[in-house]
Amino acid sequence: MSTIAVPEPMAAYRENFERQAEGPDWLDALRREGFERFESLGFPTTKNEDWHFTSVAAIAEQTFHPAMVSSPDVTSEGSTAGMVAPADLERFNFGELGWHTFVFVNGEFSEDLSSFAGLPKDVRVTSLATAIRSGIGRPERHLGKIAAYDSHAFTALNTAFIRDGAFVELQANVVVEQPIHLVFVSEGSGEAIAHPRNLIVAAPNSRATVIESYVSVRDSCYFTNAVTEISLGEGARLDHYKLQRESAKSFHVGTVQVRQARASQLHSFSFAVGGSLARTNIYTSLDGDGATCTLNGLYLTDGTQHIDNQTSIEHIAPNCPSHEVYKGVLDGRSHGVFNGKVYVHPEAQKTDGKQSNNNLLLSPSARVDTKPQLEIFADDVKCTHGATVGRLDELAMFYLRSRGIGPETARMLLTYAFAADVLEMIELEPLKKALEEMVLSRFAAA
Amino acid sequence: MLEINDLHAGIGEREILRGISLKVNAGEIHAVMGPNGSGKSTLAQVLAGNPSYEVTRGTVRYNGQDLLEMDPEVRAQNGIFLAFQYPVEIPGVSNAYFLRSAYNEIRKANGMEEVDPLEFLDLVEEKLKLVDMDQAMLSRSVNQGFSGGEKKRNEILQMAVLSPRLAILDETDSGLDIDALRVVAEGVNKLRSPENATIVVTHYQRLLNYIVPDYVHVLAGGRIVKSGGKELALQLEEKGYDWIQNTRPTEVATA
Numbered sequence: 252m253s254t255i256a257v258p259e260p261m262a263a264y265r266e267n268f269e270r271q272a273e274g275p276d277w278l279d280a281l282r283r284e285g286f287e288r289f290e291s292l293g294f295p296t297t298k299n300e301d302w303h304f305t306s307v308a309a310i311a312e313q314t315f316h317p318a319m320v321s322s323p324d325v326t327s328e329g330s331t332a333g334m335v336a337p338a339d340l341e342r343f344n345f346g347e348l349g350w351h352t353f354v355f356v357n358g359e360f361s362e363d364l365s366s367f368a369g370l371p372k373d374v375r376v377t378s379l380a381t382a383i384r385s386g387i388g389r390p391e392r393h394l395g396k397i398a399a400y401d402s403h404a405f406t407a408l409n410t411a412f413i414r415d416g417a418f419v420e421l422q423a424n425v426v427v428e429q430p431i432h433l434v435f436v437s438e439g440s441g442e443a444i445a446h447p448r449n450l451i452v453a454a455p456n457s458r459a460t461v462i463e464s465y466v467s468v469r470d471s472c473y474f475t476n477a478v479t480e481i482s483l484g485e486g487a488r489l490d491h492y493k494l495q496r497e498s499a500k501s502f503h504v505g506t507v508q509v510r511q512a513r514a515s516q517l518h519s520f521s522f523a524v525g526g527s528l529a530r531t532n533i534y535t536s537l538d539g540d541g542a543t544c545t546l547n548g549l550y551l552t553d554g555t556q557h558i559d560n561q562t563s564i565e566h567i568a569p570n571c572p573s574h575e576v577y578k579g580v581l582d583g584r585s586h587g588v589f590n591g592k593v594y595v596h597p598e599a600q601k602t603d604g605k606q607s608n609n610n611l612l613l614s615p616s617a618r619v620d621t622k623p624q625l626e627i628f629a630d631d632v633k634c635t636h637g638a639t640v641g642r643l644d645e646l647a648m649f650y651l652r653s654r655g656i657g658p659e660t661a662r663m664l665l666t667y668a669f670a671a672d673v674l675e676m677i678e679l680e681p682l683k684k685a686l687e688e689m690v691l692s693r694f695a696a697a
Numbered sequence: 698m699l700e701i702n703d704l705h706a707g708i709g710e711r712e713i714l715r716g717i718s719l720k721v722n723a724g725e726i727h728a729v730m731g732p733n734g735s736g737k738s739t740l741a742q743v744l745a746g747n748p749s750y751e752v753t754r755g756t757v758r759y760n761g762q763d764l765l766e767m768d769p770e771v772r773a774q775n776g777i778f779l780a781f782q783y784p785v786e787i788p789g790v791s792n793a794y795f796l797r798s799a800y801n802e803i804r805k806a807n808g809m810e811e812v813d814p815l816e817f818l819d820l821v822e823e824k825l826k827l828v829d830m831d832q833a834m835l836s837r838s839v840n841q842g843f844s845g846g847e848k849k850r851n852e853i854l855q856m857a858v859l860s861p862r863l864a865i866l867d868e869t870d871s872g873l874d875i876d877a878l879r880v881v882a883e884g885v886n887k888l889r890s891p892e893n894a895t896i897v898v899t900h901y902q903r904l905l906n907y908i909v910p911d912y913v914h915v916l917a918g919g920r921i922v923k924s925g926g927k928e929l930a931l932q933l934e935e936k937g938y939d940w941i942q943n944t945r946p947t948e949v950a951t952a
Contacts, residue, residue: 645749650785653745654799654855655773655806664798668789668838675789 261290263314268411274383277391278413285400285410292404304588304620305559309528310502315444315474318357318437320414334438337364339468343434343496345685350462351376352432358445358475359415364434373425374459379448380415388420393450397480398508399534405504409446409478416448416477421457421487430460430490430679435477439469439498449479453487455512460490460679465505465525467498472527474502481507483515485539490518492682493533497525499554506532513539513568520677521548521577522686523558524693530559537564537571537599548577549673549686551693552585552617559588566599566629575606578673580666581617588620593634595627602629606636611643611669613662663694670694698723698894699744699764699863704755706743712753713739715919721863724891728905728930729898731916732938737898738782740916741867744896745779746772759863773799774806776862780852780869782898787839792851795839796821796858803859824857828884845872853884860888865896870904882907902934915941 268286273279294311295302319334335356344352353376354364360378370376375388382390400410417433435447451461465475475497483489497503503526509517521531535544550558564573579587589608610619621638643665651661670690677683699721706714713736721727731737743750744757746769757764764772787795793814800820801811812820825832828850840848849869856864866885870878885895885908897908905913905927913929914921915938922941923929933941 644785647785647787649747649749649769650781650787651795651799652769653747653773653779653781654795654859655770655803656798657770657802658768660798660802661770664790664795665787668787672789 260312260314263316264289264408267317271412271414275391278383281395282411282413285395285407285413288400288407289404289411292402292407295404301561301590304586304590304622305528305530305557307528310474310504313442313474315442317412318443318445318473319440320357320359335361335364335436335468340364340434340436343436343464343466344432345681347430347432347681350430350432352434353417354434354436355415355417355447356436357438357443358435358447360417369429371425371427373422374427375420376431377418378415379413379418379450382418388418390418390450393452393480393482394448397482397510398478398506403506403532405476406478406506406508409448409476409506412446413448414446416450418449419451419459419461421453421459423454423456423484425454425457425459427459430462430682432462432464434464434466435475437467437469437473437475437497437501439467439471439473441471441473444474444476447475447477449477451479451481451489453481453483453489453515455484456486457484458488460492462492462494462682464494464496465503466496467501467525470498470500472500472502473498475505477505479505479507481509481517483509483511483517483542485512486514487512488516488518490678491520492677492679493519493521493531495521495523495525495529495531497529499525499527499556501526503529503531505530506534508532509535511535511537511539511542511544514541515539516542517544518678519544519546521546521560523548523550523560526556526558528557530561532561532563534563535565536567537573538567540568541570542568543571544573545676546573546575546577547673547676549670549690550577550579550587551670551690552579552587553582554585555583556585557588558585559590561590561592563592564594564604566593566595566602566604569598569600569602571599572603573605576673576676577608578670579608579610579619580613580670581610581619582613584614584616586618586620589638590622590624591636592624593626593636595629595632595634597628599629600631602632602634604632604634604636608638609669610638610640611666612640613643613666666694667691698760700758702756704740704743704752704757706739706750706752708750713919714743716755717919717921719914719921721894721896723862723894725912726889726895726897726908726910728910728913729896729916730900730902730913730930730933733900735916736919737900737916738867741779741782741865741896741898744865745769745777770802771806773859774803778856778859778861778864780849780856780864780866782868782871784840784843784848784852786841788841790839791836792839793818793821793835796835796855799855800858821858824854827857827887828853829880830854846874846877849873849877849881853881857884857888862892863894863896864888865898867898868900869897870899870901878904879907902930905930917941
């Protein structure tokens with residue numbers, strides 16, 4: 252018998268929490284609040300309405316160790332960067348050399364792997380760790396103010412371990428032409444956990460495109476628990492893409508939480524294909540008059556994957572349109588979940604909300620749970636929502652076959668067409684093309 | 698080219714075709730007429746290989762091969778084309794991509810090289826004129842949002858591009874105004890050749906003013922109850938289907 256007791260997962264979190272290097276007082280206080288909330292909330296169970304269709308037992312029961320990063324008294328240069336070669340990342344950057352690319356390995360910024368020479372001067376992108384250390388941009392003004400760590404266990408857990416991530420600041424009126432691509436790569440030495448924490452602050456009338464890619468260079472079991480907080484000032488516009496392409500054995504929970512001031516625009520697209528158990532939360536709050544958001548998404552699952560998508564749109568202010576289209580294609584014995592909440596608060600008159608979720612089941616054992624939720628407390632609003640779950644149209648199959656197209660190609664064409672419909676809405680052309688090709692080759696291989 | 702012998706087919710327990718026999722030679726146009734529910738469309742669907750229909754008895758030989766053994770795509774690759782009565786909408790697949798895929802699949806199956814998008818565009822532009830269709834229709838999703846007439850033209854466009862040996866037109870005239878009807882008929886007539894054959898399935902005689910058949914067959918209750926020349930269509934127009942339905946199949950056989 253071994254005399255060394257294997258720590259319970261919760262005990263391991265506490266141990267790792269206590270072991271963290273100290274930060275500034277405000278950060279230590281925030282982390283402590285996060286950890287206390289995490290301990291008291293615990294991992295959600297399926298009794299929790301928000302997690303009804305997704306069991307996170309596989310995450311809760313596993314003891315993860317903190318992903319390998321450089322030690323705090325060494326600069327990141329040449330440490331974690333050494334674990335990932337630039338060539339490993341080529342397949343994740345879409346061949347777009349003009350993009351401002353910031354690479355994070357196991358959640359830690361790697362300057363060596365990044366390239367951002369042409370960044371306009373009115374935009375500052377720093378590693379959050381650097382900003383915390385130096386005080387540049389005073390991240391404490393926003394960190395933990397947007398993401399609801401008081402009520403969401405994974406956000407609380409992330410908050411307890413805030414260390415690094417991207418800190419993007421757009422000054423007023425700046426327009427960033429080229430996308431800012433944040434690549435979070437897991438180097439993937441097993442059972443590791445990373446908590447990337449990002450902060451995007453867009454001053455009034457600024458405009459940018461930010462892509463968050465979550466990828467892995469190895470097919471191993473690890474856990475990414477990411478949180479992105481976004482503050483959009485008056486008239487600011489952010490096009491935000493989250494591409495979840497984690498390894499097939501990994502766990503991923505990613506929350507993007509946004510606050511939108513008057514007349515700001517959020518265009519969000521969530522693409523989820525990776526992970527054995529993955530959850531993406533996109534939450535936005537339309538705080539100011541005339542703020543708009545579009546939340547679109549595509550999830551593709553296969554094998555025994557479980558991919559859950561939760562969105563929440565809070566209509567706080569009046570005259571806000573919100574449009575949402577999520578599509579899912581589910582194969583094998585996989586399980587997809589969509590839960591989209593739209594809350595229209597009493598003050599939010601003239602709300603124009605449209606939400607739809609459509610799912611295509613490719614195999615008899617694939618499953619999807621869809622739950623569009625609309626709660627309206629104002630009387631002068633226009634809101635619609637709907638969800639569908641279907642299989643490939645047999646008549647369409649026959650039509651294609653009657654033209655000489657074999658069943659495999661016909662199935663691929665119809666499946667692709669179903670998914671491409673939502674990709675069509677992506678405004679960033681090179682990304683749209685890349686995702687279309689990715690989806691096409693995925694279905695061609697199936 | 699096509700030899701149907703005592704064909705019985707239906708959906709589930711319901712038998713719709715109850716012993717059809719028909720012979721079509723290269724160069725011929727056959728019209729299959731009949732009242733609603735007589736089995737005309739079922740015959741067309743069965744010949745194209747719709748898996749929803751089950752053949753319970755009989756044989757169909759096509760150029761010496763057992764047609765019923767072939768998958769729908771193999772039939773198409775061997776030159777069979779069905780112009781659908783209700784063309785199917787396929788959102789998200791462009792007409793151009795669909796047409797080119799079909800064209801190339803058929804070429805591949807016949808040991809020919811595939812054509813690239815540019816070559817294909819040249820070919821299809823010519824065919825568009827044949828059916829008086831705008832090039833813009835190529836970039837739209839297959840049949841999505843097309844008017845009834847546009848859908849039918851699109852069927853004939855596909856037929857023109859795929860140049861089948863045996864074309865089956867299922868109620869291509871339904872829902873067409875007289876101008877569209879003329880365009881569609883002209884398209885069909887231009888594609889006519891001594892090597893090809895056409896089966897025109899229709900309820901009304903109207904289309905046969907433009908596509909003149911060599912033979913007319915009248916279907917009722919899943920059987921061919923009368924066969925004749927093009928004048929039979931005119932007789933039907935004049936006397937109505939009641940005239941035929943009161944005729945017993947045995948009398949036809951001895952006529």
